[in-house]
Amino acid sequence: MLVEDPHPPTPDRAPGAPPGRPSDDVAGPPAEDVSPPVLTLADREALLELMVGMRTFEERGVALYKQGRTPGSFYDGHGQEAIPVGATFAMGPDDVLCSPLIRDMGAHLVRGTDLTEIIRHHLGRDNALSRGREGNVHFGDPRRGVVPMVSMLPDMFVVAVGMAMAFRLRGERRVALTFFGDGATSPGAWHEAMNFAGLRREPVVIVCENNGLAYSTPSSAQFVVSPADRAPAYGMPGVVVDGNDVEAVFAAVHAARERALAGDGPTLVEARTMRMHGHGSHDDARYVDPALLEVWRQRDPIATYEATLREAGIDVDAVRTRVLERLDLAVEAALASPLPDPARATDGLFATEEPVPLGRGDAPWSGFAAEASIGGSGR
């Protein structure tokens, strides 16, 4: 029954709010009393290794594509590695990623998805991730809690909100992490997802990768107010972070996750960065001023972090060597893989068996080691 004044002043809590949730601080910043997460030296080395892994993989991917060995298209996130890596590093094993997008190869690496399978997928070979039915960035690893994306932007954000709702309804201690670009804030689906997430305080962590471009279109032709500044319009905080600083991304996403786990709802983390390559490998991006690229190249997330870690005593060259060795083996194995069987192209349109729950992903951050297992289900 409608008894309250129909026009509650912003941002009072709606009576429709989920029970048992605190009603303060809806649109405020993340709680200040959360102690900042500690990154050990091993964590930091892992972060570097994951970023280098992403870049090395993608460089090889570009090469394979240009050699004509990869059908369709190839997309990379050169210069944006800190975002998928830093954000996913803050996720626990039972958290889900829904979904890593076009610049987020590193997220898959953090979760531990097999590199050979990923390359098989790109090459259109038979593989455990997509059976050749999908290509380029359209893959995930449900066994590791990673839901594959669809192209339509930002549909998977809506889906992530629904996953988070399920976690909330069941009282589980887990969050859904979602990624999208600056351009993906323009479709109506973004608004609906933001609104549902904010209204119902779903435990969803929202990472907007603002690289200033949507294909050839600059952000300035997408919106007048930046994504983080729009978050309060949905009763959630928006946080801007340096998207080229992997530790900063980790910290911001970690705080957002804590907030979600505490029942305080979603946070939009806007990670600012620059797309350093074309939209895809087919695009020379001549519409971007080389001088601007040069400015950002000075801020390369890997080079700067390497310098920091080298100073901290880490053997960054060994990291690179390890990564390259793994990659070489994976590429070799993938290139030797068979193509999928055309006779099976049409099977499995419908599910005929009780669905298998999503599995748990790798959660390499040392901070999780101490934590008790939080009840995820295997796959």
Place this chain on the structure above:
Amino acid sequence: MLVEDPHPPTPDRAPGAPPGRPSDDVAGPPAEDVSPPVLTLADREALLELMVGMRTFEERGVALYKQGRTPGSFYDGHGQEAIPVGATFAMGPDDVLCSPLIRDMGAHLVRGTDLTEIIRHHLGRDNALSRGREGNVHFGDPRRGVVPMVSMLPDMFVVAVGMAMAFRLRGERRVALTFFGDGATSPGAWHEAMNFAGLRREPVVIVCENNGLAYSTPSSAQFVVSPADRAPAYGMPGVVVDGNDVEAVFAAVHAARERALAGDGPTLVEARTMRMHGHGSHDDARYVDPALLEVWRQRDPIATYEATLREAGIDVDAVRTRVLERLDLAVEAALASPLPDPARATDGLFATEEPVPLGRGDAPWSGFAAEASIGGSGR
């Protein structure tokens, strides 16, 4: 070529902005130096008459529906008359309404649409507005610059932005006025329309009728932040106005129109009111607390305005009498009208002739009398 920093601070003007527009004050309040519009005694009497006309019509409409003479459904805007009347009263003859919705009968009256045709339309008789193809609130009068609505909320807002774009591109001095309810801010189409309007500074005047309810669902279960407070997220001002005060609505919409004509873009006017009847005549709205309705009944837009005008010397009883006489005649004529010819149900799916431009509507505000004609095209 992308040369600017991809992350301009909010709310700097985007380089994609239409040329020749001032770049200040994007998200600020309407300019203060616009002198408030003057309402003559005749204007005020007209406002009252239009509100009374709407209410009287709708009460008769409910009766006809309950008598089973009106097929389908019937919706009314009892208690919200000040909004469509006040807002449309601020429109010039060449402005378009796209579109009056479910609570906006008064808008049609301001534009001068023939009452008998409207009743014919409701009754499913042959009529000039819809030929019986549409019913209840689905009508407009293109000859008077009023585009009929569709049900899908808030699709016509998107269309209004497109009409405004055409006016801007052709350099015409006219605006598009659009209406929608609080609930209609949840669909993705709302976001896309707000974003296009704000980004391109379209001359569109946006009236949100916040009556606290979307069917049975209170606003508090639709959003956490009210529509006016969301407008700045799109680089446009949001203004809250008492939706039960017809002169306040008129003034706010007048200011929004001036702002749009000056090239400063859209304004969202949130008119706060209360839905005093059910969602439609089929709905007893038992989900609304009677005490809350009683509070709002004290603020009835017609009763309070009548009191004011009576004090100002206007013969309000004569107004009621005039309205009723016109209505009786119109109902009688409509009930005597023939049904549409079933043989013609399928004709005219496609347009085969050069489209006829929208016509000019009545613009009864005395302030327009002095203004020169602004180049609209007849129909």
Place this chain on the structure above:
Amino acid sequence: MNTVDRASAPGADGSVGDAPATRTMTYLQAITDALRVEMRRDERVFVLGEDVGAFGGAFKATEGLFDEFGADRVQDTPIAEAAIIGTSVGAALAGLRPVCEVQFADFVATGFDQLVNVAGKMHWRTGLAVPMVLRLPSGGGFAGGPFHSQNPEAWFMHAPGLKVVAPSSPADAKGMLAAAIRDHNPVCFLEHKHLYRRIKGEVPLGEHVEPFVARTVRSGEELTIVAYGAMLHLAVEAAGRFEDGRVEVLDLRSLVPLDEEAILASVRRTGKVLIVDEANETCAAGAQVAALVADRAFSDLDGPVRRLAAPDVPIPFSPGLEAAVLPTADRITEAARELLAY
């Protein structure tokens, strides 16, 4: 036996050996009953949509559920069909079984992308199941006009990965909704608004599940009328105007999967077919059935493959116009007569 105000109703297949207890219900009550029974049976099932909570939905299909199951399992949503569908996909991926109500089937167009591109393609692409139901109050016949009368099922049929069902009787409404909820795939459940309160029938109490196959509602040797949803009742009425044993009526019940064998078996036997659709004619479900028959029953055909459907215009509001557009028992009878005489 179902009753219907102006048509004899299709028989429920009645003769079960250990027949469960039944009760007379309207089509609408049968839907509510299915929701209640399935929600009691499986705590993963929840409903969401506009005004489905305490209000019980625009048509009262969820009446009583909020009181019994609470706000978490009977969720009022903002007006946002893409989010209703998209969050349901997410909830389904996370192991729940959402049943969404779209207030009128017409509004599904605003959530179309989530349905066809996300829900429909998920399993084939990724192996992930999306067990969810989209309840779509559809159809005309009550002066709903162009935006409250649509029959969008053909759009879904042309979107691989969606199941599409359209019951015509109360017992089927219950049994097929239960089956849809238990299905591991996204199911578009077309419930016909004009049948909600107009038809009553015996409905099994407790658990009741109907498979997604066609059913012969009336047997005949000379002509097969294929129909589903509200049109089934008109087809039965029309068939009843001919001598017993001449006109067979097949209730498709499920459009995806389409019970091709049942259609072909009937048409091969009768040699003639009339396909009735309430939807707009071009590329409707009936076109698919016609194409199927024209290919795979060709050698048994003794006459042209006839269709009756709404012409390709929106559904008009004014009752006289609407009646001119929607198929009627008279027009079905007329077409049947012509075919029988062919």
Place this chain on the structure above:
Amino acid sequence: MNTVDRASAPGADGSVGDAPATRTMTYLQAITDALRVEMRRDERVFVLGEDVGAFGGAFKATEGLFDEFGADRVQDTPIAEAAIIGTSVGAALAGLRPVCEVQFADFVATGFDQLVNVAGKMHWRTGLAVPMVLRLPSGGGFAGGPFHSQNPEAWFMHAPGLKVVAPSSPADAKGMLAAAIRDHNPVCFLEHKHLYRRIKGEVPLGEHVEPFVARTVRSGEELTIVAYGAMLHLAVEAAGRFEDGRVEVLDLRSLVPLDEEAILASVRRTGKVLIVDEANETCAAGAQVAALVADRAFSDLDGPVRRLAAPDVPIPFSPGLEAAVLPTADRITEAARELLAY
């Protein structure tokens, strides 16, 4: 004459008395040419879409237009298909003639509601014309995968009020796009991505308008193959494998309006028909053509109404899988052979 890498192309109807000057163009160049010519001719025409401005569009269909016509008439939009379509409806109502580009036809699902409910129904409901064109780069064949290969035309055919056309040759691409722009109705213009750079043909310079009717591309007496878009080329290739004069190929070119008389005339003469569709089979354009033939050409049919289409699954990415799903010249040949032998 058009050329195509692996198939003989459909003939342009060539033999015009006072033939205008022509130039060899790709299908894509022909589209750009149509836009340029029509924009020069009518200042109400403007284009909008994602990246269509200085960048020239994802496929470069609008290349050069921004430089010639400026930002007002070649508008980059945010990623928002509903707004692209909906603001176009508004601009059309206000007297302009928008031509929207949807970056890939697949994304039209996100703007579906504006298209089917607002644009499509407007004229019949209100008498207001909505002259606009939706350019939809569609189709597969290049490892685009499930979200970059779709053929959504049947959805539009089932939405009254939309015209739907799908040219197969450069000359038609130009002439039919010009006709779409001059049409007073919303027109879905399906341009096949796989034809963009693969086929070339002679295209009339300057103004060139093609009506929305079918065209006989190859004459024959024993079998009609009905196709459109990319499939037309495969049909011509397959027909060429039989002796001259046996297999007729009809290029539908327009799906709404559907040139029923041309289809019926051909099938009545040949007595057999094979309908080829790149889209998913169920409720596709081909189903409508089959239903039409099975009803109105029944007495002239000498064999079953055969269809070839993509099975009801998303279009796979891996080239071997994709080839297994899309119709090929070989499969068309095989089906034609069977029918000829029937």
